[in-house]
Amino acid sequence: MIKVGIVGYGTIGKRVADAVAMQKDMKLTGVTAHSYSFNTEVANEKGYKIFTVGDDGDLKLNGIKPAGDINNLLEEVDIIVDATPKKVGKENIEKYYKPKKVKAIIQGGEKHETTGTSFVAQCNYDEALNKDFVRIVSCNTTGLCRTLHALNKFDITSVHATLIRRGADPGDIRHGPINAVVPVLEMPSHHGPDVRSVLPKCQIFTTALSVPSTLMHVHTVIADVKKKVNVDDVIDALSSATRIRIVRNAEHLRSTAEIIEFARDLGRQRGDMPEICVWKEAIGAVSNGYNKLLYMQAVHQESDVVPENIDCIRAMTGFKDGQKSIEMTNKSFGIK
Numbered sequence: 060m061i062k063v064g065i066v067g068y069g070t071i072g073k074r075v076a077d078a079v080a081m082q083k084d085m086k087l088t089g090v091t092a093h094s095y096s097f098n099t100e101v102a103n104e105k106g107y108k109i110f111t112v113g114d115d116g117d118l119k120l121n122g123i124k125p126a127g128d129i130n131n132l133l134e135e136v137d138i139i140v141d142a143t144p145k146k147v148g149k150e151n152i153e154k155y156y157k158p159k160k161v162k163a164i165i166q167g168g169e170k171h172e173t174t175g176t177s178f179v180a181q182c183n184y185d186e187a188l189n190k191d192f193v194r195i196v197s198c199n200t201t202g203l204c205r206t207l208h209a210l211n212k213f214d215i216t217s218v219h220a221t222l223i224r225r226g227a228d229p230g231d232i233r234h235g236p237i238n239a240v241v242p243v244l245e246m247p248s249h250h251g252p253d254v255r256s257v258l259p260k261c262q263i264f265t266t267a268l269s270v271p272s273t274l275m276h277v278h279t280v281i282a283d284v285k286k287k288v289n290v291d292d293v294i295d296a297l298s299s300a301t302r303i304r305i306v307r308n309a310e311h312l313r314s315t316a317e318i319i320e321f322a323r324d325l326g327r328q329r330g331d332m333p334e335i336c337v338w339k340e341a342i343g344a345v346s347n348g349y350n351k352l353l354y355m356q357a358v359h360q361e362s363d364v365v366p367e368n369i370d371c372i373r374a375m376t377g378f379k380d381g382q383k384s385i386e387m388t389n390k391s392f393g394i395k
């Protein structure tokens with residue numbers, strides 16, 4: 060059994076905790092609480108052991124009995140999944156994980172240079188084998204890497220993508236916009252280089268903007284390819300890859316709202332959709348002296364990185380068969 064601790068029990072951390080608890084080869088040792096909130100109450104009700112970070116953040120005042128502090132958690136685990144806010148993961152590596160010689164996964168808010176290894180299971184599982192520190196790339200980068208990796212069989216020469224990003228997560232009352240479309244005033248945006256941290260040969264250029272929605276990001280992607288392609292070839296390539304779902308107008312899955320409603324109706328935990336959803340009718344191919352393929356995809360920012368964290372735990376603790384790990388994880392999530 061791989062003993063896993065979660066540091067940072069927010070949007071990503073609480074999902075990874077539940078996913079770890081579902082794996083037959085893993086044991087959730089415990090989660091941290093940085094302050095008291097409904098998240099702590101849920102962890103407590105689920106029977107997860109709670110470890111404090113810093114002071115007890117009002118836990119005891121609110122009737123929660125911590126099992127210890129973060130140092131106690133580190134003594135009991137084989138690996139930590141750190142899902143703290145941007146920059147804290149990097150600090151925690153130096154402050155806690157290196158001195159205690161504990162392996163750790165950090166998230167996409169951190170820079171590639173912090174670990175030197177960035178991870179998307181279906182693209183580069185082997186690179187994380189037995190490593191001490193690995194970064195799971197952001198939700199957007201995960202989405203782009205999954206589909207571009209599947210389509211690289213057509214020999215992609217360059218990619219141009221626009222990222223239409225949700226303004227905030229559904230439970231977030233601090234961020235926005237609530238009545239504006241906000242372009243990222245940086246050309247190209249930083250997202251393209253991040254794809255190269257997993258797919259180093261991918262010549263990708265991105266632009267990005269934020270919109271008043273909480274449900275998913277949407278990407279519009281145009282790729283130049285060497286091989287002649289048609290729409291059916293693209294659908295086949297995406298359908299046969301893992302963690303990608305083709306969604307169709309005929310199902311009335313025409314928007315991010317309907318995709319999330321679909322996930323809820325499927326009974327997915329928290330209404331999550333960890334697969335990258337590509338609209339069938341938004342796939343195009345042009346062969347007119349040059350070969351281009353075009354598609355649009357929706358990325359559920361709260362959940363697409365969660366199965367990646369699970370596969371990364373296995374890779375870093377020495378489980379060599381990436382394909383098998385992906386199958387085990389997918390089975391536990393009920394995804395293909």
Ligand SMILES: NC(=O)c1ccc[n+]([C@@H]2O[C@H](COP(=O)([O-])OP(=O)(O)OC[C@H]3O[C@@H](n4cnc5c(N)ncnc54)[C@H](OP(=O)(O)O)[C@@H]3O)[C@@H](O)[C@H]2O)c1
Nearest residue numbers: 067068069070071093094112142143144166167168198360
């Ligand atoms: N949300 C997304 O859409 C998304 C998608 C992909 C990747 N990511 C990445 O995942 C990471 C986590 O993001 P998130 O959205 O899950 O953040 P979040 O919802 O804000 O959760 C962060 C958690 O970390 C805790 N925390 C804060 N400071 C801490 C510290 N010094 N030590 C220990 N715990 C601390 C917070 O507790 P308190 O609330 O008590 O402070 C909270 O429980 C980031 O790198 C982010 O870029 C996020």
